[in-house]
Amino acid sequence: PLEWEGGSGVAYTAVFDVYPEVSLPPIESLKIARPEAQVSDTDLDRMLERLRTQRRSWEAVQRAATAGDRVLIDFTGTCEGEAREDLKAEGFAVELGTRQLFKEFEDSLVGTEAGQERSLDLHFPADFHAGELGGKAVNFQVKVNSVEESLLTEFDDEFAAGFGVKEGGMEQLRVEVRANMQRELEEGIRSATKQRVMEALLAGRHLELPESLIKREVNRSMEQRRLELAHSGFDAKGIELEPKAFEEGARRRVSIGLLIGELIKENGIKADAAEVRARIDGIASTYEDPAEVVRWYFSDPSRLSEVQSTVLEDTVVAWILDRAEVVAETTSFDALLNPGQTQGG
Incomplete structure (x- = not known):
């Protein structure tokens, strides 16, 4: 609030959050389990059954x-x-x-x-x-x-053609589905490993967090939930969400963000420009006009920043994995990507 007295100028009171001091754990002391899995024939058969169910x-x-x-x-x-x-x-x-x-x-x-x-x-x-x-x-x-x-339809050439396989029938479809599953598995391993790195970084640490950051993250999470509900066919505007239900997750994400920020600052970690360009080229390659997609990203600093942030986060994860104790954890395709599903899919 502003206070004014004639001839004495203006006095005001400013209220602001103070960011906490962030101390990082010794990275070499972290122990991280990195999942390992393969796409088995059983996994492939199960995926084909799911595809057939989708086309019923x-x-x-x-x-x-x-x-x-x-x-x-x-x-x-x-x-x-x-x-x-x-x-x-x-x-x-x-x-x-x-x-x-x-x-x-x-x-x-x-x-x-x-x-x-x-x-x-x-x-x-x-x-x-x-x-x-x-x-x-x-x-x-x-x-x-x-x-x-x-x-349910039969597994035949007509079924394969429904997925764009014009030659080779079911055998070729199996090859293409397995390749897609392998890409999905590799991304799942990267995602799970990143999550475990973040959990190891946060374990046993309690930060005094600025309320403004928590509130901002809670609001962002609630808006994301409304979008998900609307996408599922619900009238999101008529649904009242309880902010307290989002606080725990918000505190965790804000804490991780502060820890990563400190790690980046202390060690001078940066997003490699060539990797950012490679990531954008990879995204663009899935579109009809890749060059236009590349221009779309580079024409808007906010869109480019999203990719830079993702690359920077991946760079931090790789930096930690190079220094922490990493142990292999054997798992399966479904256990990693479809947890909770029955063996029958």
């Missing part, structure tokens, strides 16, 4: 719905006596058993038939994505429009 068709049936079926429903939800627009949908497709909706809701749809109407008295799970609804009672009025079962 649906056929209406006149029977009660079972797990694996798809039901098309209209529903309206009332919570604490209030009919809510974000709990309303028409023609909503639910594949039973995939947890598109929360478990109690989906379980209540098993056994329904086309044309049926049901009144469901349920409870939202405590960790429901819309935090203010967690654990609350809700009534859904549901109308089942249809019940459908899936039809």
Whole structure:
């Protein structure tokens, strides 16, 4: 606030956050487990089954719905006596058993038939994505429009052609899918290793963090969550998110950011310009006009900065791995990239 007295000038009070002193652990003392895995024939077969499942068709049936079926429903939800627009949908497709909706809701749809109407008295799970609804009672009025079962195609040349394989049929498709899986695995290993490096850097350290940084990161995380909900078909504007639910993750990311910043400052680590250009060229190569994509990045400092930050972070990770104790951890494709899935995929 400003204070003024005639002839004495202006006095003001400034309030600002003080960044904490950051002390880094001895990098040589860090122990980091780097995952190692290969794409096995079993992994490949499982991926092909997933691709076939994605390409399945649906056929209406006149029977009660079972797990694996798809039901098309209209529903309206009332919570604490209030009919809510974000709990309303028409023609909503639910594949039973995939947890598109929360478990109690989906379980209540098993056994329904086309044309049926049901009144469901349920409870939202405590960790429901819309935090203010967690654990609350809700009534859904549901109308089942249809019940459908899936039809799987054969593994043949026509199936391979659906993925752009014009010659070589299924054998060539297997070659191309394996190559894609290998690229995905390598990226997964890099990502998991980076996460473990950050965890090792942060382990046992507690920083007094500026509240402004935490608040900014919480707001960024909440906005990202709203975008995810909107992409999933929810009315994100009508969903109230609880800031406290995002604080723990925000504190962790801010802490890591401060530690990395100190590491960069102390050791003069920089993003290599050639690597930045190579990263942009790699991104551009997947587009129809790579040269235009390259120009798009270099024409805007903010877009270029995003790539520079990614390269710098990777450079820091490589710098730490060169000095820390790194041990190999044997794992599998699915354990690394699809944790929690059953062996059947």
